[in-house]
Amino acid sequence: MTTNIQTAVNQLAEHVGQVVTLRGWVYKMRSSGKIAFIILRDGTGLCQCVFEKNEQTESIFGDVKKLGQESAVEVTGEVNKEERSVGGYELKATQVKIVHGTQDYPITPKPHGIDFLMKHRHLWFRSQRQWHILRIRATVVDQIRRYYNDNGYVLIDTPIFAPAAGEGAQTLFKVDYFGDPVYLAQTGQLYVESACMAHGKVYCFGPTFRAEKSKTRRHLTEFWMVEPEIAYASLSEVIDVAEDFICSIVKRVLHDHRDDLVELGRSLEDVEAITKPFVRLTYSEAAELLRGPKAxxxxxxxxxxxxxxxxxxxxxxxxxxxxxxxxxxxxxxxxxxxxxxxxxxxxxxxxxxxxxxxxHMRLAAEFEWGSDLGGSDETIISRLHDRPTFVTHYPKGCKAFYMREDRGDERVVENFDLLAPQGFGEIIGGSAREEDLDRLLARIEEEKLPLEDYEWYVDLRRYGSVPHGGFGLGVERTVAWICGLKHIRETIPFPRMMGKVYP
RNA sequence: UCCGCGGUAGCUCAGUGGUAGAGCAAUCGACUGUUAAUCGAUCGGUCGUAGGUUCGAAUCCUACCCGCGGAGCCA
Known part of the structure; x- marks a missing residue:
């Protein structure tokens, strides 16, 4: 008697003609009088298992026909190449072990509304589309770490409990910390700035929290962000890093996930077109563009x-x-x-x-120098280019206090946003940081921020201050863009949005 | 916070004042190559909640709750 080979769906090519056992779940089930087809899902892929009713399977055939969707089963049978089957192989099943029979699985192969699916998120990501997306997310996350680790950056884990209210207090989640208020971090940037003076090139990577009351396709209250910070870097050097970094992610996803992208209906051509150099515009040029004939x-x-x-x-x-x-x-x-x-x-x-x-036409045509780019403005700019677009040098008034004033034009700061093409919008925000003590103090005062909360940060400008800069990339927006998804909520296993924390 | 749309069976939806509907799912049966299988039968309801108008309300009115989409703000 031969021992069965335990294997997985994505390994079937190596076992053609052999008898193997697959362990998984019933994804779909169809049956006729004397033949039944189980589409088995095992986490690595889908495989059709065929049961014919004969002497060998007689005793189990009735039970197999009654298997509900998502029943847990171990199926044993011979592997055959088969054009008609998903994935190109099928199992001619002779044995089945029912590990857990399931009835009334809520997510059927028919259409469902988004509210229903979100309430069943814990089950929803067994579905194919979600499976493809979360696999790509895992690769994007891995590539983020790999890129910085391979390029001489030191990982600095920044705190999630942050003491300072300061900037944008209305979008902070307040937490009781032994009787004192602290806030869930919106960014690790200020901390990572201090670390870059110790290690030169650093990055932080983790979840961040924003209590924004926005219910749109681009917002989560808890999302993941990577923030590199580089000592002695100028604005253009930081932008070069951002460009190279994005290209490395795109290249890696194209290398590892062509099939997943195709299954998601993403045009490979569009993704392959994401190559250097990206477009670079100043804010003033963008404003001209908005007011001009092209828009x-x-x-x-x-x-x-x-x-x-x-x-x-x-x-x-x-x-x-x-x-x-x-x-x-x-x-x-x-x-x-x-x-x-x-x-x-x-x-x-x-x-x-x-x-x-x-x-939108009116907003664009009447765009005034000095106001921030609105959502529709960003969409217009990104749609006018087929590659990602950097917009740099925004007016000081609409940007954060720590951004470096342009020494040639003090109305603007040395910042940049990266707009993903085809209307996906902003995925990166970054800047050179103000390294001059007096200018930084003046900006803190201008913004009426409580200096005592920022003393430690200001210290960095007192002891060996150098030009430096960095940026933050939103993981979920990046995944949504690469996958071509309309909504960000499918790019994170358990999305947290305004008014939504279950499951 | 503001604007628009919606809430009817487990799911997706029809139903504009007169007996509460369909498909899918589930259950039972038929069928040896199905791909959202097909065919027959059965089961399935606090019409979001509260009040009002009416002989009569899923349907009209008021308030509230919840969801979706958009605006503002952001990665």
Whole structure:
């Protein structure tokens, strides 16, 4: 008697013709009178297991047919190459061990609403799409660490309990710390600045917390951020690092996850186009661009395209509704009804966008030097370029106190944002830091910040102060961008958003 | 915080004042190559909550709760 080989779905190619055992869960189940198909999910991939009813399987066949979705099973059988099967291989099953039979698994292979899925997040990430996304996230996180570790940076873990309210107190989570108020960290930057004076090149990487009352597709209250900080670096050197870093992440994901990206419906071509050099614009140039003919043309074309799409959709919906109500097979009617729902959703979204476009056009056309770039402005700029775009040198007034004043133009600071292309928006914010003691003190006073909270930080300008700079990259926004996802909530295992902490 | 849309079966949704509906899921049965299988049957309801109008309310009115999308702010 031969011993069965214990293996995993992604190893099946090496076992063609052999009898193996797979351990996993029932992803989907179909059966006829004398044949049953289990799509088995084992964490490494999907494999179709075929049960034919014969002398060998007679005793278990009835039980197999009754397996509910997500039942835990161990299946033994011979591995065959099979075109018709997901992944190209299938198991001709002869034995099955039911580890845990399951009934009434809530997430069926039919469509579900986002609220329902979010409430079942603990189960939802068993679904294929979520599985692809979280695998890519894991690689992005690994590449972040690898990039800095391989390039001479020292990891500095910064605290999560932060004493200072200071900057943006209304977006801080307040925590009771033995009777005194402290705040969950929004950034490790000030700490990492002090560490870079000890180690030269450092980075911190961990969760950060923002109590922003924003419910949008780009916001979480708990998200992961990596923040490198480099001593003696100028603004342009920091930007070079950011550019090289992003390219390394993109390259790694393209290398390790082509299949996952394709399954997610992401255009590989678009991802492959993310190469050096990125576009670099100053804030003033961006402002010109917004007020200029290109932005106007972009939005006018948008308006035209969306308006004609709306007309098409309206026609389509009428046709679908007729199909759904008319004769024909039930499943055809269902399909039409489901498509009509999708189309109506798209229609509603487009109609809202169309009503917003004139407003965006006005915002762009009337953009005034000195105000911060709004969401729609960022979208316009990033859509005018097919590569990521750095926007630098913002007006001092709309940026943080620690950013270095441009010595040639004191109205602006030496900062930059990186806007991901195709309208994904900001994924990095960074700057050169003010190294001059007097200028820093003046800025703290201007912003009316409590100096006593920042004494330790100001100390860095008293003892061997040098030019330095760094940036923060949001992991979830980066994953959403690379995967081509509309919403950030799927890029983190358990999203925390305003009004949402379960499960 | 503001604006828009929504809440009907476990899920996705129809239902504009007159008996509470469909598909899927679940349960039972048929079917040896299925890919959201198919076919037949069964089961399934506090119509978000509270009040009001009416002979009669899922449907109209008021308030509140929850969700989604957008704005502001941000990575």
């Amino acid at each position: 106007k043309e972009l939005l006018e074309n948008d308006l035209k395209q969306k308006t004609s799409r709306i007309a098409d959709l309206e026609k389509e919906i009428v046709e679908l509704e007729e199909t759904a109500k008319g004769g024909g097979k039930q499943w055809q009617k269902d399909k039409a009804a489901a498509q009509a729902i999708d189309s109506r959703e798209e229609l509603a979204e487009l109609q809202e966008q169309v009503t917003n476009i004139p407003h």
